[in-house]
Amino acid sequence: MTTQSPARGMSREDLLALPVAVDLDTANRALTIGRSTGYALAKQEEYPVKVLRLGNAYRVITADLHRLLGIAPELPVGQVQPQ
Structure with missing residues (x-):
């Protein structure tokens, strides 16, 4: 069950x-x-994570979002999370 709608x-x-x-x-x-x-934050270079500008498009690295949000991918049993 998710906690966010x-x-x-x-x-x-x-x-x-x-x-x-x-x-x-x-x-x-x-x-x-909000959009x-x-x-506005991206244009002012104040977005919470690094934003890549590719032509007219903005892209964000998903790993940066995961770090900011404290989301770690599940590791297979026996594998250790790198420090």
């Missing part, structure tokens, strides 16, 4: 299912930041 953010399962990099709208949803605020 889909309209307000993303569940842990949704976050772990994201590809390596996501568009700014997806990152905004993960961080529960206008997210784009």
Whole structure:
């Protein structure tokens, strides 16, 4: 059972299912930041994680989102999380 509704953010399962990099709208949803605020923060270089500008598009590395949100992928049994 998730603790957040889909309209307000993303569940842990949704976050772990994201590809390596996501568009700014997806990152905004993960961080529960409104679209206008997210784009304004990205343009001012004040977004909570590093934003890559590729032409007219913004991309965010999913691992950065995971670190900020304290989400760690599940490791197979017997494997140790790197420090």
